[in-house]
Amino acid sequence: xxxxxxxxxxxxxxxxxxxxxxxxxxxxxxxxxxxxxxxxxxxxxxxxxxxxxxxxxxxxxxxxxxxxxxxxxxxxxxxxxxxxxxxxxxxxxxxxxxxxxxxxxxxxxxxxxxxxxxxxxxxxxxxxxxxxxxxxxxxxxxxxxxxxxxxxxxxxxxxxxxxxxxxxxxxxxxxxxxxxxxxxxxxxxxxxxxxxxxxxxxxxxxxxxxxxxxxxxxxxxxxxxxxxxxxxxxxxxxxxxxxxxxxxxxxxxxxxxxxxxxxxxxxxxxxxxxxxxxxxxxxxxxxxxxxxxx
Amino acid sequence: xxxxxxxxxxxxxxxxxxxxxxxxxxxxxxxxxxxxxxxxxxxxxxxxxxxxxxxxxxxxxxxxxxxxxxxxxxxxxxxxxxxxxxxxxxxxxxxxxxxxxxxxxxxxxxxxxxxxxxxxxxxxxxxxxxxxxxxxxxxxxxxxxxxxxxxxxxxxxxxxxxxxxxxxxxxxxxxxxxxxxxxxxxxxxxxxxxxxxxxxxxxxxxxxxxxxxxxxxxxxxxxxxxxxxxxxxxxxxxxxxxxxxxxxxxxxxxxxxxxxxxxxxxxxxxxx
Amino acid sequence: xxxxxxxxxxxxxxxxxxxxxxxxxxxxxxxxxxxxxxxxxxxxxxxxxxxxxxxxxxxxxxxxxxxxxxxxxxxxxxxxxxxxxxxxxxxxxxxxxxxxxxxxxxxxxxxxxxxxxxxxxxxxxxxxxxxxxxxxxxxxxxxxxxxxxxxxxxxxxxxxxxxxxxxxxxxxxxxxxxxxxxxxxxxxxxxxxxxxxxxxxxxxxxxxxxxxxxxxxxxxxxxxxxxxxxxxxxxxxxxxxxxxxxxxxxxxxxxxxxxxxxxxxxxxxxxxxxxxxxxxxxxxx
Numbered sequence: 001x002x003x004x005x006x007x008x009x010x011x012x013x014x015x016x017x018x019x020x021x022x023x024x025x026x027x028x029x030x031x032x033x034x035x036x037x038x039x040x041x042x043x044x045x046x047x048x049x050x051x052x053x054x055x056x057x058x059x060x061x062x063x064x065x066x067x068x069x070x071x072x073x074x075x076x077x078x079x080x081x082x083x084x085x086x087x088x089x090x091x092x093x094x095x096x097x098x099x100x101x102x103x104x105x106x107x108x109x110x111x112x113x114x115x116x117x118x119x120x121x122x123x124x125x126x127x128x129x130x131x132x133x134x135x136x137x138x139x140x141x142x143x144x145x146x147x148x149x150x151x152x153x154x155x156x157x158x159x160x161x162x163x164x165x166x167x168x169x170x171x172x173x174x175x176x177x178x179x180x181x182x183x184x185x186x187x188x189x190x191x192x193x194x195x196x197x198x199x200x201x202x203x204x205x206x207x208x209x210x211x212x213x214x215x216x217x218x219x220x221x222x223x224x225x226x227x228x229x230x231x232x233x234x235x236x237x238x239x240x241x242x243x244x245x246x247x248x249x250x251x252x253x254x255x256x257x258x259x260x261x262x263x264x265x266x267x268x269x270x271x272x273x274x275x276x277x278x279x280x281x282x283x284x285x286x287x288x289x290x291x292x293x294x
Numbered sequence: 295x296x297x298x299x300x301x302x303x304x305x306x307x308x309x310x311x312x313x314x315x316x317x318x319x320x321x322x323x324x325x326x327x328x329x330x331x332x333x334x335x336x337x338x339x340x341x342x343x344x345x346x347x348x349x350x351x352x353x354x355x356x357x358x359x360x361x362x363x364x365x366x367x368x369x370x371x372x373x374x375x376x377x378x379x380x381x382x383x384x385x386x387x388x389x390x391x392x393x394x395x396x397x398x399x400x401x402x403x404x405x406x407x408x409x410x411x412x413x414x415x416x417x418x419x420x421x422x423x424x425x426x427x428x429x430x431x432x433x434x435x436x437x438x439x440x441x442x443x444x445x446x447x448x449x450x451x452x453x454x455x456x457x458x459x460x461x462x463x464x465x466x467x468x469x470x471x472x473x474x475x476x477x478x479x480x481x482x483x484x485x486x487x488x489x490x491x492x493x494x495x496x497x498x499x500x501x502x503x504x505x506x507x508x509x510x511x512x513x514x515x516x517x518x519x520x521x522x523x524x525x526x527x528x529x530x531x532x533x534x535x536x537x538x539x540x541x542x543x544x545x546x547x548x549x550x551x552x553x554x555x556x557x558x559x560x561x562x563x564x565x566x
Numbered sequence: 567x568x569x570x571x572x573x574x575x576x577x578x579x580x581x582x583x584x585x586x587x588x589x590x591x592x593x594x595x596x597x598x599x600x601x602x603x604x605x606x607x608x609x610x611x612x613x614x615x616x617x618x619x620x621x622x623x624x625x626x627x628x629x630x631x632x633x634x635x636x637x638x639x640x641x642x643x644x645x646x647x648x649x650x651x652x653x654x655x656x657x658x659x660x661x662x663x664x665x666x667x668x669x670x671x672x673x674x675x676x677x678x679x680x681x682x683x684x685x686x687x688x689x690x691x692x693x694x695x696x697x698x699x700x701x702x703x704x705x706x707x708x709x710x711x712x713x714x715x716x717x718x719x720x721x722x723x724x725x726x727x728x729x730x731x732x733x734x735x736x737x738x739x740x741x742x743x744x745x746x747x748x749x750x751x752x753x754x755x756x757x758x759x760x761x762x763x764x765x766x767x768x769x770x771x772x773x774x775x776x777x778x779x780x781x782x783x784x785x786x787x788x789x790x791x792x793x794x795x796x797x798x799x800x801x802x803x804x805x806x807x808x809x810x811x812x813x814x815x816x817x818x819x820x821x822x823x824x825x826x827x828x829x830x831x832x833x834x835x836x837x838x839x840x841x842x843x844x845x846x847x848x849x850x851x
Contacts, residue, residue, distance in 0.1 A: 031658025042693045045696075102592065106590055119593050124843045128775060129600070129832065137604060186358065186394035191583070220687065255688070255785055256785065281684045
């Protein structure tokens with residue numbers, strides 16, 4: 001540095017342009033902080049208010065029945081946990097096979113066809129249909145005839161999951177290299193055979209991960225259950241019979257209750273529900289990242 | 295039919311008979327006027343510059359072009375006298391008899407064993423002992439058995455490129471085809487791996503009819519009995535390049551004494 | 567030599583194809599059924615109220631009067647607040663992830679957004695009603711609903727914005743930087759022109775989501791009869807919230823009115839979503 005008087009100066013000059021760019025970069029960082037704060041606040045509230053309720057006399061909260069009189073203090077979300085699992089499993093059994101098959105049609109059979117283009121587009125639009133509309137729809141076509149049951153809720157959630165499963169599965173099918181399909185055809189395999197034994201297995205980690213995300217999202221839904229599942233405070237392990245309940249419905253019901261005991265149960269149920277959905281999301285991510293590295 | 299064979303050796307039976315074959319992709323004509331015969335237990339090589347349609351013609355022989363949307367075939371291709379594009383013909387059945395090895399090795403993301411057993415399984419062979427037998431026989435025929443016999447259950451994706459390509463050959467002959475089509479099978483391999491594949495081709499020729507597409511003229515000269523030279527011509531009407539067959543003949547004759555000037559220019563390296 | 571190339575009849579193959587076709591067709595079937603069956607149920611109230619259903623401010627189930635204007639207003643107003651809050655944040659995060667963040671930081675941020683997206687709506691609602699509205703002096707109001715909805719739609723807007731921004735050709739960004747542009751000038755000069763249309767689509771999609779979001783809104787919006795006012799601190803009501811809160815004690819005509827609200831919501835969200843998707847898909851090409 002010393003001695004060469006005419007050395008070219010490449011240090012940044014302080015100018016308004018650079019300051020402005022730095023300010024904008026800071027604002028982008030601030031936006032990131034702005035989404036971390038509510039997430040952290042919600043999670044903190046969940047642990048602060050929910051952990052005590054849920055784990056105080058472990059495992060009572062997860063196994064006991066829901067008090068019939070909501071004013072009464074004490075545990076119990078067991079029936080709601082079973083209900084959530086039942087409703088969500090039913091929905092997954094409906095939406096996952098249909099969604100995967102639908103995606104197979106879009107990508108393996110209908111590529112380039114108008115019908116496939118229409119279905120693809122409408123599936124994307126369907127992801128934006130409000131969940132309460134799905135709930136009322138199921139009420140009109142199912143619950144009015146067959147009454148409250150966990151299955152009604154499954155139908156509603158399946159309607160929400162179907163387009164998500166189709167979208168994520170089609171994306172995964174796109175990643176399966178074409179030479180694999182050609183190799184199978186060249187050995188005399190039929191199209192169905194190629195899809196079932198080569199294409200789907202090759203895409204399976206991604207498909208499973210997408211389905212898990214869809215299930216996690218559906219498990220937290222409330223609106224489709226309000227009109228279809230009914231209300232219950234005792235265990236009901238039957239998919240097609242009698243009213244049932246679910247964690248999300250319990251949270252909704254208890255959130256506006258004026259009794260501290262009910263509010264406590266809402267927080268405990270919320271913590272349970274969030275743990276369930278986070279575990280599913282985490283599993284989905286792990287599965288997919290392992291596939292990428294393999 | 296401008297290029298009629300004139301010499302009078304005893305010729306092997308005709309397997310494929312192509313007359314005035316043309317292939318369209320949508321409105322684009324990829325090749326036209328291909329008339330040639332492919333004979334049993336010979337290695338026929340398709341050579342020519344890129345874009346001359348040699349791969350397209352090869353893919354007509356086992357109806358792989360069916361898989362490309364908008365592909366259409368004109369003219370006539372017969373296999374042992376049966377029209378390959380006849381209405382009664384099923385493409386999977388054709389492909390079961392006419393195997394194919396691709397440019398890049400494309401093993402399934404399964405174990406070595408399952409790769410080989412895939413073809414026999416779709417043909418209904420479920421018997422464990424029988425499958426074991428086929429796997430061993432196919433791997434031996436592809437000169438791969440000694441290298442992999444201890445890790446048949448490990449993933450095929452862990453093999454080297456040359457091994458993967460030999461696995462693909464083993465996978466093809468596991469279904470006992472009559473013909474093996476090879477689409478530039480060595481282009482993704484190093485010279486040593488290529489040499490092994492060439493050696494393998496010479497061994498397989500006793501049992502199979504082989505058609506190979508290659509852009510490597512030395513390779514065609516080394517392994518093939520008969521060569522077909524393709525080139526691309528500018529179509530004056532559509533201003534597109536369409537592949538045409540220039541000449542066919544025994545490899546020895548085509549390389550030493552070509553009839554057409556275009557062939558001579560290509561094999562001496564003045565063009566292409 | 568006559569050989570047989572006919573093969574087996576491919577019944578299983580054809581059956582599978584039809585099965586897949588039917589599965590794909592279910593999407594269209596469900597959407598059509600939603601429109602048809604629900605429109606049928608909404609007829610009684612529309613018969614009685616006519617266009618007044620959309621223009622009257624008086625919603626009084628006891629006397630069989632159903633004017634949905636306050637709820638329409640509440641839906642649009644809260645959604646507008648949510649979008650106004652969520653779009654700058656989403657855009658900032660999307661730009662941060664794609665243009666600023668070092669590679670190792672990208673996956674964790676995306677993962678964070680995933681978690682935010684998967685927190686159930688009812689949990690945000692619970693937090694909104696027990697924490698946000700009580701401890702931050704917002705009460706139950708349009709604004710509280712708007713804030714909660716903004717948190718909920720941020721992940722989807724961000725992820726779409728990211729997809730759109732990533733379509734900017736690297737060469738154009740480099741060209742801008744090579745001319746001595748600062749990072750911000752590069753974003754304005756190269757990224758923005760490429761992403762404008764897609765970002766509009768992403769925003770519309772967020773708007774559609776915010777309008778349809780039920781449970782969180784139902785818990786925090788106030789559940790009054792609803793009012794048409796610009797005062798963000800006033801309690802109000804929105805279409806999905808009314809449906810969720812009033813369904814339990816509704817008689818037949820009242821139910822018909824609530825279904826009519828759902829149909830209205832369906833039509834609005836379908837139109838907004840179709841427009842948004844069309845824009846996003848076009849700009850991704």
